[in-house]
Amino acid sequence: MSLLFKSFLNYICDMNILIENASQVVTCHTRGRKFKAGEHQSEIGLLINSSVYIENGRIKWIGKKLPVVLKKKHILKINAKNKTVLPGFIDSHTHLVFAGDRADEYSMRIKGSSYERIAKKGGGILSTVEAVRKASRNELLRLAEKRVDSSIGFGVTTIEAKSGYGLDTATEIKMLEVISKLNHIMPVDVYSTFLGAHAFPKDKTKDEYIDEILYEMIPMIAKKNLATFIDAFCEKDYFSPAQTEKIFRQGMKFSLIPKLHTNQFYSIGGVQAALSCGAISVDHLEVMTSKDINAMKGNDTIACLLPSVSYFLDIPYAPARKLIENKIPVAIATDFNPGSAMSENIQLVMSMAVQLLKMNVEETINAVTINAAAALGVSHNIGSIETGKQGDVLIFDTPNYKDILYHFGVSQLEYVIKRGEVIHNNPF
Numbered sequence: 421m422s423l424l425f426k427s428f429l430n431y432i433c434d435m436n437i438l439i440e441n442a443s444q445v446v447t448c449h450t451r452g453r454k455f456k457a458g459e460h461q462s463e464i465g466l467l468i469n470s471s472v473y474i475e476n477g478r479i480k481w482i483g484k485k486l487p488v489v490l491k492k493k494h495i496l497k498i499n500a501k502n503k504t505v506l507p508g509f510i511d512s513h514t515h516l517v518f519a520g521d522r523a524d525e526y527s528m529r530i531k532g533s534s535y536e537r538i539a540k541k542g543g544g545i546l547s548t549v550e551a552v553r554k555a556s557r558n559e560l561l562r563l564a565e566k567r568v569d570s571s572i573g574f575g576v577t578t579i580e581a582k583s584g585y586g587l588d589t590a591t592e593i594k595m596l597e598v599i600s601k602l603n604h605i606m607p608v609d610v611y612s613t614f615l616g617a618h619a620f621p622k623d624k625t626k627d628e629y630i631d632e633i634l635y636e637m638i639p640m641i642a643k644k645n646l647a648t649f650i651d652a653f654c655e656k657d658y659f660s661p662a663q664t665e666k667i668f669r670q671g672m673k674f675s676l677i678p679k680l681h682t683n684q685f686y687s688i689g690g691v692q693a694a695l696s697c698g699a700i701s702v703d704h705l706e707v708m709t710s711k712d713i714n715a716m717k718g719n720d721t722i723a724c725l726l727p728s729v730s731y732f733l734d735i736p737y738a739p740a741r742k743l744i745e746n747k748i749p750v751a752i753a754t755d756f757n758p759g760s761a762m763s764e765n766i767q768l769v770m771s772m773a774v775q776l777l778k779m780n781v782e783e784t785i786n787a788v789t790i791n792a793a794a795a796l797g798v799s800h801n802i803g804s805i806e807t808g809k810q811g812d813v814l815i816f817d818t819p820n821y822k823d824i825l826y827h828f829g830v831s832q833l834e835y836v837i838k839r840g841e842v843i844h845n846n847p848f
């Protein structure tokens with residue numbers, strides 16, 4: 421390594437960032453709470469004409485004028501006059517590792533073709549399974565890398581990704597290895613979820629497949645340390661609440677944390693099964709009875725809503741207002757996947773949360789920052805701009821945070837900063 425290069429590297433590593441004089445800093449501060457619920461979900465901790473200083477990857481100071489004692493040699497200064505600073509967005513529910521293309525299927529569906537007809541013509545989830553089984557690790561990685569990169573461009577600094585398009589041990593492991601590799605090579609954190617219980621494969625009975633999940637997949641995934649979370653699709657004709665619980669309990673024996681796809685089409689007891697296993701989040705919730713809502717009250721479990729699925733499939737939207745009124749913490753995520761939500765644009769999903777879930781702007785911002793962090797169990801470290809937290813910060817080219825949602829369909833995002841490093845810059 422040349423001396424010049426080495427000193428350049430030291431310079432970069434020593435680099436600290438001062439975001440100076442932002443018109444607004446939306447802190448989403450928690451004051452020690454894990455998430456925001458009820459009326460607190462509208463509190464965003466707004467600071468006017470303020471600066472944020474990030475040192476060694478962590479937020480060191482927030483205020484009006486940087487104290488002399490903190491002034492270091494290597495400070496990258498970003499003039500944030502007329503700009504707005506927010507915590508990095510967190511996409512806590514995606515299926516971004518996949519191969520194949522379902523654009524033709526989408527077109528057929530729009531013209532009125534039924535799911536059964538589409539499946540007969542080779543579409544549906546099993547077509548993605550076939551494509552993922554055929555794809556090499558490198559092909560899957562190359563495709564996923566591009567998608568994570570695109571997510572970063574919309575302000576995502578932490579993302580979750582699930583397996584679930586393998587439905588056999590080898591392919592589920594292959595997908596999780598791709599997610600683990602993404603976490604190493606991409607500048608953002610990528611959390612991994614094992615979703616073997618996404619659907620049933622064609623070539624096995626339901627019991628045979630559940631046994632494979634319980635006794636082959638889970639122990640192997642734990643041994644290889646390939647996932648943080650375990651998930652299932654608890655729905656009529658998919659996994660029952662009893663099957664889901666069995667899978668979760670086995671996962672928990674191997675330290676996997678449950679989160680669940682449930683109540684998308686029917687209320688069949690998925691919420692209750694998830695809560696009985698202490699799930700960190702229950703996701704979807706388009707169909708919620710008052711019994712389901714009552715069961716969620718007073719728990720720390722996050723309701724993770726996915727409005728782009730309702731938009732894309734033309735199904736009912738989750739009752740966000742009812743959940744918030746009942747003090748249930750709400751997160752939102754893209755559910756980026758090739759079948760039911762083909763978009764990684766978290767800002768678009770935020771717009772849907774406001775327009776279609778009837779969440780206010782502040783609730784929506786908390787739903788993709790602090791509450792999304794809580795859905796991944798990391799709200800002590802990310803999700804808000806508070807001293808000591810990781811320096812994951814966005815700078816938007818507007819003096820008013822409300823403009824980010826008001827001016828929909830475009831991104832005014834100028835800087836994406838992860839652990840104190842600029843990882844995306846779009847100069848205006």
Ligand SMILES: [Zn+2]
Nearest residue numbers: 513515681755
């Ligand atoms: Zn999903």
